[in-house]
Amino acid sequence: PIRITSSPIGLTISIDSTDTLKLVKMNRENSRRSDFKKGIDAMEGRRRRTETSISIRKNKKDEGIAKRRAMMVAPPSAIPAATNDDSTMSVGTHASAIEPKAVYTAADIPSLTAMLSQPSVDDASLLEVARGFRKALSVEHNPPVNEVLASGVLPALVHMLQLEDKPKVQFEAAWALTNIASTDETKAIVDAGAVSHFTRLLSSPSAEVREQCAWCLGNIAGDSPTLRDIVLNSGAMAPLLKNIQQPDNESLFGNCVWACSNFCRGKPVPNLGHVAPAVPVLTQILRGTNADAKLDALWALSYVSDGDDDNIQTVLDTGIAGLIVEMLDVESNIVTPALRTVGNIVSGSDVQTQAIIDAGLMSRMQRLLNHPKRMVRKEACWVLSNIAAGTHQQISTVIRTKECMQRVTDMAVSSEWEVRKEAVWVVSNIATGGTDKQIMSIIEAGAIDAVCSILSVNDTKMLIVALDAVECILKLGAKLNKNYISFVDECDGLTMIETLQQHESDEVYQKAVALIETYFGAEDEADDENLAPEVNGGTFSFGVPQKNLDEAECPVNHGNAQQPFATYNFAN
Numbered sequence: 001p002i003r004i005t006s007s008p009i010g011l012t013i014s015i016d017s018t019d020t021l022k023l024v025k026m027n028r029e030n031s032r033r034s035d036f037k038k039g040i041d042a043m044e045g046r047r048r049r050t051e052t053s054i055s056i057r058k059n060k061k062d063e064g065i066a067k068r069r070a071m072m073v074a075p076p077s078a079i080p081a082a083t084n085d086d087s088t089m090s091v092g093t094h095a096s097a098i099e100p101k102a103v104y105t106a107a108d109i110p111s112l113t114a115m116l117s118q119p120s121v122d123d124a125s126l127l128e129v130a131r132g133f134r135k136a137l138s139v140e141h142n143p144p145v146n147e148v149l150a151s152g153v154l155p156a157l158v159h160m161l162q163l164e165d166k167p168k169v170q171f172e173a174a175w176a177l178t179n180i181a182s183t184d185e186t187k188a189i190v191d192a193g194a195v196s197h198f199t200r201l202l203s204s205p206s207a208e209v210r211e212q213c214a215w216c217l218g219n220i221a222g223d224s225p226t227l228r229d230i231v232l233n234s235g236a237m238a239p240l241l242k243n244i245q246q247p248d249n250e251s252l253f254g255n256c257v258w259a260c261s262n263f264c265r266g267k268p269v270p271n272l273g274h275v276a277p278a279v280p281v282l283t284q285i286l287r288g289t290n291a292d293a294k295l296d297a298l299w300a301l302s303y304v305s306d307g308d309d310d311n312i313q314t315v316l317d318t319g320i321a322g323l324i325v326e327m328l329d330v331e332s333n334i335v336t337p338a339l340r341t342v343g344n345i346v347s348g349s350d351v352q353t354q355a356i357i358d359a360g361l362m363s364r365m366q367r368l369l370n371h372p373k374r375m376v377r378k379e380a381c382w383v384l385s386n387i388a389a390g391t392h393q394q395i396s397t398v399i400r401t402k403e404c405m406q407r408v409t410d411m412a413v414s415s416e417w418e419v420r421k422e423a424v425w426v427v428s429n430i431a432t433g434g435t436d437k438q439i440m441s442i443i444e445a446g447a448i449d450a451v452c453s454i455l456s457v458n459d460t461k462m463l464i465v466a467l468d469a470v471e472c473i474l475k476l477g478a479k480l481n482k483n484y485i486s487f488v489d490e491c492d493g494l495t496m497i498e499t500l501q502q503h504e505s506d507e508v509y510q511k512a513v514a515l516i517e518t519y520f521g522a523e524d525e526a527d528d529e530n531l532a533p534e535v536n537g538g539t540f541s542f543g544v545p546q547k548n549l550d551e552a553e554c555p556v557n558h559g560n561a562q563q564p565f566a567t568y569n570f571a572n
Contacts, residue, residue, distance in 0.1 A: 100128050104135040106144035113151045130160055130172035137179040145183050154192050161197040167206040174212040181219035190220060190227055195234050202239035207248035211255050214240055218259030225266040232274040237263055241281050257285060257293040261300035269307045276314050279304060283318040298337040305344035312348040321359040328364045339368065339379040346386040353390050362397050369407045374416050381408060381422035388429035395434050398426070405445040412450035421462055424454050431469040439476050448473060448484065452493035460505045467511040474519045485519055494520060
């Protein structure tokens with residue numbers, strides 16, 4: 001029997017018998033993605049790189065599921081209760097036994113908890129208690145997590161993970177804890193000391209226990225960077241990768257790859273030393289045939305590459321650039337993480353940027369710029385903006401295809417706002433960092449209309465980006481004696497720049513004033529008016545204001561302290 005007593009630190013469980021209850025493993029894969037918690041990257045993060053004074057950006061990681069719940073997908077009638085065939089004892093033969101049920105709800109929590117408070121609990125009943133909590137927590141809507149935590153059973157569930165001779169109890173307890181970890185109460189699992197046990201059980205002889213523990217660790221890592229680092233510091237990556245490389249079944253393989261993606265996820269990015277061992281394993285997955293695993297692996301690589309140049313180089317060193325670029329041709333949801341990874345790489349050093357260009361990137365960009373999905377078009381412009389922040393040779397790859405640049409300028413004017421912003425960054429990066437010839441090329445493609453269209457938006461950062469581009473274009477016009485000033489005026493750019501003199505941002509105001517004074521001939525209107533000649537018969541008269549005199553100094557002009565204009569006539 002199993003004895004559970006109270007102690008100052010919670011429930012103490014002593015075991016002196018062998019659990020032989022047979023557990024029926026249910027298929028959970030079809031529903032594992034149906035319930036989740038938001039990802040840990042709640043804010044937009046942009047990494048800045050200075051290259052010829054050009055700004056480049058990274059956008060938020062809006063990549064999907066960070067947590068998964070393990071729900072019961074089979075109908076209750078299909079879930080067998082324990083029978084004499086499942087155990088060497090009948091669950092009803094002991095006074096401490098609990099009657100098996102097909103369905104457990106929040107209403108059963110008190111009785112399940114009370115069962116653990118009995119002087120002794122037999123093996124079958126302990127398994128049924130663990131299963132009961134798991135079933136109660138596996139409902140699709142509003143699982144009774146708070147009720148379970150309030151019952152005080154959490155230490156007992158964590159302790160069940162230590163029952164090495166009870167793998168079925170470990171499995172049910174891990175499943176219950178997984179579903180708690182999929183909610184906002186993830187930290188409770190960590191505070192209860194479960195992480196070290198989950199990490200150890202990644203090497204359990206039982207494949208289903210290993211899978212469930214990987215699942216729970218993935219949920220914990222997906223909660224926040226803080227909890228992710230606790231998981232990584234526990235040493236979970238190495239045994240997780242072993243399960244990926246030597247999986248017992250496809251379900252275990254898939255869940256471990258997904259967990260690995262969460263191990264790599266989040267800002268601030270994890271220590272490269274913790275995640276670098278996963279990169280070669282992830283690249284091998286991309287060469288495989290499991291579509292779901294390839295998707296998770298590619299997201300993981302996008303997280304790893306979303307760091308400094310060392311992170312990017314770790315990915316490139318696997319020789320995977322060509323394969324990632326090829327995945328941009330696939331008509332599936334794998335395009336988004338592939339494009340994200342490409343964008344991360346081209347935001348690295350010029351050498352790293354060139355590596356992805358040499359892998360054949362540019363031939364795919366036209367199709368991506370015309371993709372039906374808004375986020376793909378946005379990411380495609382973001383990629384081009386990073387390339388446009390590179391060398392003159394790399395800028396040339398962006399503008400070499402006229403249709404590609406024309407599409408960018410068109411989107412800067414008339415696409416969705418998220419896409420417009422990224423398209424304007426492409427234009428601005430070329431305008432501020434390109435050669436004279438390159439700047440003239442984008443002007444021919446509609447760059448002036450593109451940047452001026454942004455001058456009326458309520459986005460201070462984008463106003464500054466657009467004003468910088470306008471300044472560079474006008475500077476080139478003055479240098480080459482080209483009338484770009486009239487181009488700006490024709491698309492209402494001057495009117496909008498004048499309006500920006502009233503902008504609340506001092507930087508926007510200063511830039512607007514400088515443009516007007518430098519390129520649009522801002523002068524004192526009174527001076528212009530006073531110097532305008534008037535025709536008087538055969539002479540031109542120029543009005544010149546004289547000194548203002550008060551009445552004492554100008555007695556002949558009593559009642560008018562303003563001296564009238566004197567005129568000077570010159571014969572025609």
